[in-house]
Amino acid sequence: MKLRHSRAVLSMVIITLLWSTAGLVTRHLESARSFEVTFWRSAFTFVTLASYLAMTHGRGAARLIQRGGRALWLSGLMWSVMFTCFMLALTLTSVANVLITMSVAPLVTAVLARFMLGQPVASRTWLAIVVAGASIAWMYGHSLIADPKALAGTAVALAVPVAAAINWNTLARRGGAVDLVPALL
Numbered sequence: 001m002k003l004r005h006s007r008a009v010l011s012m013v014i015i016t017l018l019w020s021t022a023g024l025v026t027r028h029l030e031s032a033r034s035f036e037v038t039f040w041r042s043a044f045t046f047v048t049l050a051s052y053l054a055m056t057h058g059r060g061a062a063r064l065i066q067r068g069g070r071a072l073w074l075s076g077l078m079w080s081v082m083f084t085c086f087m088l089a090l091t092l093t094s095v096a097n098v099l100i101t102m103s104v105a106p107l108v109t110a111v112l113a114r115f116m117l118g119q120p121v122a123s124r125t126w127l128a129i130v131v132a133g134a135s136i137a138w139m140y141g142h143s144l145i146a147d148p149k150a151l152a153g154t155a156v157a158l159a160v161p162v163a164a165a166i167n168w169n170t171l172a173r174r175g176g177a178v179d180l181v182p183a184l185l
Contacts (some may be wrong), residue, residue: 021088038087045083049185065182071174075183078167085159093153100136101154105161107132109168116169 053061065072089098107129113119121129143150171178 022090035084035088037091038084041087042083046185049181053181053185061182064179065185067180068178071170071178072183074170075167075180076185078163078170079184081163082160082167085156085163089153089157089160091153092156093147093150096158097140097150097154100161101157102160104133104136104158105164108161109165112144112165112169113141113172117173 026083043119051063053064057064086098110121110125110129114121127184
């Protein structure tokens with residue numbers, strides 16, 4: 001699917017708005033918690049993506065999934081980890097702690113790219129990883145020690161950037177040959 005520049009920018013803005021409000025919306029849910037929220041979020045995502053695949057590929061959608069190979073299934077597993085751990089972490093700690101923890105994704109991705117893809121990491125990048133990691137730990141490390149529940153939530157939230165890094169590196173290894181819609185489905 002080819003998008004014009006203006007449509008692509010609009011899509012990115014809408015997606016960013018939806019993604020950035022997920023924590024706020026989740027925090028305001030009165031009765032549903034952790035796995036229930038994850039279930040409904042995943043169910044609506046499934047219905048939306050299955051409908052999209054049916055509309056764009058018709059009967060060929062099943063073949064698209066079957067031909068995806070191991071990279072598609074690993075990507076799908078990583079998306080599952082990201083979805084589930086994000087929602088669980090939001091119920092265990094503050095939205096700020098979850099988002100700060102998720103901000104280490106580029107750092108984890110760079111480290112994994114070194115080992116999974118053999119990409120060299122420049123000295124200045126290693127320095128940035130150490131400084132950023134130490135800064136994040138310093139910013140809210142004391143609050144985590146004081147509240148064991150927040151520590152558990154942060155540990156669960158850490159699975160999100162790790163899964164995202166594994167997903168990105170897996171897709172990079174395949175040269176972008178994996179269709180992300182079936183992987184997310």
